[in-house]
Amino acid sequence: MVEWSVSLVIIFLLGGLFFASAVYALYWAASHKQFQNFEKGAKTIFTEEEPLGVRTDFFPGKTEKGHIPPSSYRNPPSN
Amino acid sequence: MKNLPLLFCGIFFCLAFSWMGLILSSHLQYGDLQPMTANYAQDDEGRLMKGVPEEGEPLYPQAPVGLAAQGKLEYISHGCMYCHSQQVRRKGYGADFERNWGNRQTVPRDYILQDRVLLGTLRTGPDLMTVGNRLSSADWHHLHLYNPKITSDGKSIMPPYAFLYEVRKIGDKPAPNALKVPATFPEYQPPAGYEIVPTERAESLVAYLLSLKLDYELPESKFSE
Amino acid sequence: MSFLTSFISSLSASKFVADPNKVPLSHIDQSMRLPAILFLASSVLWLQAGTVFALMASIKLHTPEFMASSEWLTFGRMRVAHLNAMAYGWANNVIFAVGLWVMARLCRCSVKHGGVILIAGIFWNIGVTIGIFGIIKGDMTSVEWLEMPTYATPLLAFAYALIGIWGIICFRYRQVEHVYVSQWYILAAIFWFPWLYMVAQMMILWFPARGTVQAITNWWFAHNVLGLWFTPMALAAIYYFLPKVLGRPIHSYYLSVLGFWSLALFYNWAGVHHLIGGPIPVWLISAGIVASVMMVIPVIVTAINHHLTAVGYPKEVWQSPTLRFIVFGAMSYTLASMFGSAMALRSVNEVTHFTHFTVGHAHHGVYAFFTMVMFGSIYFMMPRLLQREWPSASLIHIHFWGSALGIGIMLVGLHVGGWLQGLQMNDPSIDFLDVVTNTIPWLFSRSVSGCLLAIGHLAFFVNFFWMLLGGKATEFKGPTLLGDMPTKEGMRA
Numbered sequence: 001m002v003e004w005s006v007s008l009v010i011i012f013l014l015g016g017l018f019f020a021s022a023v024y025a026l027y028w029a030a031s032h033k034q035f036q037n038f039e040k041g042a043k044t045i046f047t048e049e050e051p052l053g054v055r056t057d058f059f060p061g062k063t064e065k066g067h068i069p070p071s072s073y074r075n076p077p078s079n
Numbered sequence: 080m081k082n083l084p085l086l087f088c089g090i091f092f093c094l095a096f097s098w099m100g101l102i103l104s105s106h107l108q109y110g111d112l113q114p115m116t117a118n119y120a121q122d123d124e125g126r127l128m129k130g131v132p133e134e135g136e137p138l139y140p141q142a143p144v145g146l147a148a149q150g151k152l153e154y155i156s157h158g159c160m161y162c163h164s165q166q167v168r169r170k171g172y173g174a175d176f177e178r179n180w181g182n183r184q185t186v187p188r189d190y191i192l193q194d195r196v197l198l199g200t201l202r203t204g205p206d207l208m209t210v211g212n213r214l215s216s217a218d219w220h221h222l223h224l225y226n227p228k229i230t231s232d233g234k235s236i237m238p239p240y241a242f243l244y245e246v247r248k249i250g251d252k253p254a255p256n257a258l259k260v261p262a263t264f265p266e267y268q269p270p271a272g273y274e275i276v277p278t279e280r281a282e283s284l285v286a287y288l289l290s291l292k293l294d295y296e297l298p299e300s301k302f303s304e
Numbered sequence: 305m306s307f308l309t310s311f312i313s314s315l316s317a318s319k320f321v322a323d324p325n326k327v328p329l330s331h332i333d334q335s336m337r338l339p340a341i342l343f344l345a346s347s348v349l350w351l352q353a354g355t356v357f358a359l360m361a362s363i364k365l366h367t368p369e370f371m372a373s374s375e376w377l378t379f380g381r382m383r384v385a386h387l388n389a390m391a392y393g394w395a396n397n398v399i400f401a402v403g404l405w406v407m408a409r410l411c412r413c414s415v416k417h418g419g420v421i422l423i424a425g426i427f428w429n430i431g432v433t434i435g436i437f438g439i440i441k442g443d444m445t446s447v448e449w450l451e452m453p454t455y456a457t458p459l460l461a462f463a464y465a466l467i468g469i470w471g472i473i474c475f476r477y478r479q480v481e482h483v484y485v486s487q488w489y490i491l492a493a494i495f496w497f498p499w500l501y502m503v504a505q506m507m508i509l510w511f512p513a514r515g516t517v518q519a520i521t522n523w524w525f526a527h528n529v530l531g532l533w534f535t536p537m538a539l540a541a542i543y544y545f546l547p548k549v550l551g552r553p554i555h556s557y558y559l560s561v562l563g564f565w566s567l568a569l570f571y572n573w574a575g576v577h578h579l580i581g582g583p584i585p586v587w588l589i590s591a592g593i594v595a596s597v598m599m600v601i602p603v604i605v606t607a608i609n610h611h612l613t614a615v616g617y618p619k620e621v622w623q624s625p626t627l628r629f630i631v632f633g634a635m636s637y638t639l640a641s642m643f644g645s646a647m648a649l650r651s652v653n654e655v656t657h658f659t660h661f662t663v664g665h666a667h668h669g670v671y672a673f674f675t676m677v678m679f680g681s682i683y684f685m686m687p688r689l690l691q692r693e694w695p696s697a698s699l700i701h702i703h704f705w706g707s708a709l710g711i712g713i714m715l716v717g718l719h720v721g722g723w724l725q726g727l728q729m730n731d732p733s734i735d736f737l738d739v740v741t742n743t744i745p746w747l748f749s750r751s752v753s754g755c756l757l758a759i760g761h762l763a764f765f766v767n768f769f770w771m772l773l774g775g776k777a778t779e780f781k782g783p784t785l786l787g788d789m790p791t792k793e794g795m796r797a
Contacts, residue, residue, distance in 0.1 A: 008104065008587070011099060011100050011103075011104050014096070014099065015096065015100070018092055018096050021092075022089070022092075022565075025085060025088075025089065028085075029082075029085070038557055038558060039553075039556075039557045039558075040482075041482050041483075041484060041485075041557050042547070042553035042554045042557045043553050044410075044480065044482045044484050045410070045484060045544060045547060045548055045553075046548075046551075046553075047329055049328060049329050049330070050329065050548065051551075052551060052552075052553070053551045053552075054551045055549060055550065055551050055620055055624070056548055056549050056551065056684075057549040057624040057625065057626045057627065057683075057684055058623060058624060059623065059624075059625055059697045059700065060693040060694045060695065060696070060697050060700075061693075061697055062623065062697065081481065081482065081483045083475070083476065086483075086488065086491065086492075087491075087495070089565070089568070090491070090492045090495050090496065090568060091495070093568040093569055093572055094496055094499060094500075094528075094532070094572060096572070097524065097528075097572030097573050098503065098524070100573065100591070101520055101524050101573065101575070101576060101588060101591070101592075102503075102507070102513075102517065102520055102521050102524060104588075105516075105517050105520050105584065105585060105588060106513060106514075106517050108585060109514050109515060109516075109517055112514065112515070154446075155444070155445065155446040156442040156443070156444065156446075157378060157380045157381070157442075158378075158379070158380020158381055158383065158384050158444060158446060159380060160446050161379075161380055161383055161384065161446075162379075162380075164658060166581075166582050166583055168581040168582075169581070172581050172650075172654055173581065173654055173657075173729070173730050174729065174730045174731065174732045177732030178729075178732055178736065184583075185582075185583045186583050187515055187516050187583050187584060187585070188515070189515075189583060190515035190516050190583060191514050191515035192515075193515065194512055195445075195446065195447070195512065195518070196515060196516055196518045196519050197446060198516065198519050198579070198582060198583070199658075200448070200578060200657075200658065200662065201658055201659070201660075201662070201663070202658035202659070202729065203365070203660075203740070203743075204740075205736055227368075231737050232737070234737040234738075234740065234741050235368070235737065235740065236365055236366060236368050236740055236744065236747075237368060238364060238368050238372055238378050238379045238380075239368065239369070239372050240378070241372070241373065242373065242374075242375045
């Protein structure tokens with residue numbers, strides 16, 4: 001049990017290295033414009049068929065009046 | 080967050096970091112843990128030599144062998160660990176000492192010779208680390224396994240393991256290890272002329288349970304007063 | 305090797321249409337159909353099997369004479385079969401379906417070589433079946449979350465390799481530049497799970513580590529299955545379905561980055577809280593407690609994000625089957641995690657460790673959070689995979705209420721019962737057998753809740769297979785989710 005303090009020191013050194021690299025990665029990402037216009041990413045799940053502002057799920061038989069199903073489902077692919 | 084290699088590195092390092100910190104470090108720390116005498120040896124000046132066993136004293140822990148080792152396989156196969164733990168917490172943390180589940184805390188060294196460590200995480204039933212110390216009668220264990228209600232005034236919720244026993248006709252004379260079910264439990268008595276005899280599996284399981292003892296000390300864990 | 309290269313090149317960008325946004329979602333849904341349905345059908349079947357095992361185990365705990373003559377049906381084996389059927393049968397199958405489907409949609413990959421995942425799915429389920437059978441007949445390993453005998457492992461490893469590689473390749477050849485938050489979680493989980501599983505297998509079963517290093521590895525593994533596999537996949541589902549159904553984007557995208565990385569960092573170290581007070585180095589336990597408490601950060605961040613996305617739209621949430629389950633799950637995530645962080649504190653742990661409280665907490669996370677989110681995901685996916693509506697709204701209601709009430713009763717029963725059990729266990733003046741008999745009413749309430757859950761699962765099972773096999777589903781008057789769908793022969797699953 002004599003060596004454990006040595007391995008602890010190594011672990012903490014590695015941890016520090018890890019933390020430093022994490023900080024650097026964040027800095028790199030920011031400076032390479034990865035975080036510009038970031039919020040627009042939240043809108044990428046919306047498409048022409050399931051656009052922003054349209055609800056897409058209802059209980060069977062309780063679909064809201066005026067709900068227009070996505071066009072690609074009205075004309076399904078033929079395969 | 081679009082860069083796959085960078086994302087991958089981050090994800091990898093998070094896991095590698097915890098693996099190194101938790102598992103690798105303990106692996107290294109345990110590396111030179113060996114069975115040890117109750118106290119370390121002393122050098123000529125009377126100082127303790129850490130890691131050096133005393134001359135002539137027995138080393139502990141000792142690995143279970145023979146029938147007890149076979150019994151451990153039964154214990155594993157039936158999932159006994161899921162109701163019974165095998166660890167004694169330190170005095171003052173929980174009531175392990177007061178309940179007679181051990182008179183010292185269990186430490187890593189107690190488990191180094193076990194090929195499968197069965198610490199357990201639920202105490203539907205009592206802790207079994209020292210069950211061989213406090214319940215040292217094979218007959219008690221056989222009755223208990225056959226039907227736990229017999230040895231617990233009918234209160235136990237442990238499953239009966241009657242399939243580990245054989246009900247057979249008594250031969251010339253009763254078998255020496257036949258179960259003696261008390262008269263207060265007529266529903267578990269064998270039919271007249273028959274006896275309940277443990278199978279080899281039951282004998283091995285009981286041998287294992289009887290081998291679970293903490294009757295030795297280690298330098299890092301001494302019996303409490 | 306050449307198959308691999310042709311497989312990889314078949315997913316190359318040049319094979320796709322010029323404008324990636326013109327790949328309709330319905331094409332993607334149709335191309336994923338066969339593998340996704342295989343995984344979902346398997347998961348629903350395993351859910352039923354797991355529920356049966358659960359009821360057996362639960363009843364045997366308060367009525368030990370129940371079916372007690374059979375060795376294969378003893379509590380130890382039923383409990384373990386239940387856990388493995390639910391974890392590797394129900395949960396993993398549904399994760400494969402939902403994770404791959406969401407990934408395909410977000411990558412705008414029209415799936416090629418779906419047959420690969422199909423084979424993987426078959427092998428996975430064969431492996432789990434062999435494993436569960438092995439457990440019941442007596443070959444279990446008694447290593448928590450790794451009880452399946454080692455002869456089942458190679459099948460699982462092979463199946464997973466195919467699935468994991470497919471997911472990564474799908475991502476590599478994505479058509480959209482932006483990487484959505486669900487994709488981070490799915491990618492991370494796909495990478496973490498096999499690493500966890502193989503390391504744990506190696507260090508505990510194949511080349512066992514010394515003494516309680518096995519226990520440390522075990523709980524690093526088992527807790528990370530919850531936190532780095534189930535949780536990210538469920539969060540990926542919430543982050544996708546919640547905004548999708550409401551038609552509103554996630555409230556704060558920056559918060560989701562913070563949530564992701566803090567989860568990745570802290571969850572990893574929390575596993576040792578299963579060993580508080582145990583025979584392992586004390587500093588490890590402290591590290592685990594610190595990490596468990598730090599988990600409050602990603603949990604609160606995620607909760608804020610989800611809450612502010614959905615706040616003000618209770619009617620829309622209530623009227624969507626998907627969101628009823630998903631929002632229930634999201635709220636349970638927050639609550640279960642708060643409980644978990646509290647349980648890691650030494651003073652609380654002194655009472656709750658070794659009691660039914662822990663079992664309640666486990667079900668809080670795995671059922672009230674993960675499983676409910678996955679139910680919601682299935683309710684969204686199936687109409688789009690099959691291009692039909694769910695046949696019965698009543699069955700959906702029965703499912704929801706059976707599950708919600710069932711888990712509610714279970715959580716109250718096990719948490720209260722477990723807490724009392726812990727307090728009594730720490731009071732040496734109370735005889736142990738009396739502590740045991742005092743838990744029986746609470747264990748009975750768990751069986752009652754189990755019956756409610758079973759009813760909900762049965763309703764789900766009926767609805768699911770009716771939808772899958774029933775040909776033309778019930779006609780509805782008025783508008784439907786996907787428009788008027790004439791059934792064609794080629795459309796049946």
